[in-house]
Amino acid sequence: MAPTRREVLRLGAAGAAIALLPGAAARASNGVPEAIAGFSGGAAPLEGGVLLEVPEIADNGGAVPVRVAAEGARRIALFADANPFPNVAEFRFGRLAPPAATIRIRLAESQNVIAVAEVADGTFRRASRRIAVTVGGCA
Amino acid sequence: MAEPKPRVKLPKSVTAGVPFRVRTRITHPMHTGLRHDGDGNPVPRRIINRFVVRYEGEVAISVDLEPAVSADPYVEFEMSVPESGELEFEWVEDGGAVYRLQRRIDVS
Numbered sequence: 017m018a019p020t021r022r023e024v025l026r027l028g029a030a031g032a033a034i035a036l037l038p039g040a041a042a043r044a045s046n047g048v049p050e051a052i053a054g055f056s057g058g059a060a061p062l063e064g065g066v067l068l069e070v071p072e073i074a075d076n077g078g079a080v081p082v083r084v085a086a087e088g089a090r091r092i093a094l095f096a097d098a099n100p101f102p103n104v105a106e107f108r109f110g111r112l113a114p115p116a117a118t119i120r121i122r123l124a125e126s127q128n129v130i131a132v133a134e135v136a137d138g139t140f141r142r143a144s145r146r147i148a149v150t151v152g153g154c155a
Numbered sequence: 156m157a158e159p160k161p162r163v164k165l166p167k168s169v170t171a172g173v174p175f176r177v178r179t180r181i182t183h184p185m186h187t188g189l190r191h192d193g194d195g196n197p198v199p200r201r202i203i204n205r206f207v208v209r210y211e212g213e214v215a216i217s218v219d220l221e222p223a224v225s226a227d228p229y230v231e232f233e234m235s236v237p238e239s240g241e242l243e244f245e246w247v248e249d250g251g252a253v254y255r256l257q258r259r260i261d262v263s
Contacts (some may be wrong), residue, residue: 079225096223100189104223107232112215113208114174118231122187122223153225 048095051102052132055093056140061132065141066092067116068131072146077123078153085116088136092117098127122153159183159203161256163244168263174233177208181246181254187222203228205247210260211240238262 052061069083084092084107092115094104099122109115115133123129130144164178181203188200206218206228215234228246236242244256 099223103221106219108217110214112210113234120225120229122225
């Protein structure tokens with residue numbers, strides 16, 4: 017049965033109320049799933065096959081060292097799930113550079129850093145690490 | 156803003172085909188576009204958005220940088236070269252300004 021006009025209005029009002037809530041529902045994501053899908057062309061990355069080295073605790077969120085490596089990878093991207101923007105950096109390796117790099121990044125608060133690599137067989141791999149940030153960086 | 160100053164640290168000599176460590180940095184505030192100055196005016200986004208390293212014209216590594224990369228962007232990686240030659244390091248800023256550094260690498 018098609019919804020009546022009254023039911024549609026009621027659902028719309030409920031949706032608007034949820035959208036206005038300042039809590040978890042509205043802050044659940046900064047768009048990391050969409051950013052990862054943008055990198056992988058929609059493929060869901062498998063866990064494992066990516067080395068992601070980060071400090072467990074970062075005193076200064078303005079410069080957090082992150083090392084990534086993934087055997088056979090041509091591309092590796094870094095994401096952060098509670099920064100204003102999800103994307104952090106994307107590395108592309110030519111035949112002269114083994115797929116590994118270290119970079120310093122900004123983290124606005126404690127959050128997960130995610131590395132996704134496109135490996136030699138064309139599949140995508142991921143690794144994720146939680147970093148506790150003492151003083152947030154101006155991400 | 157002071158002129159960005161690029162810096163690269165390479166081994167004095169390397170072995171053909173054996174990866175060596177390359178450490179790079181450029182002085183740059185990496186303005187995110189989200190902050191305000193002391194008078195409350197927004198500071199427009201201005202970052203180094205791309206970093207590319209070439210050996211004799213061939214791209215060894217290329218990196219896209221977002222505002223979440225720290226000020227004075229630091230990138231460390233490894234690469235190898237088949238013989239002595241020229242390395243070119245290139246940083247591209249929002250607005251199109253390019254900062255380059257050329258270094259010779261000697262195979263012993």
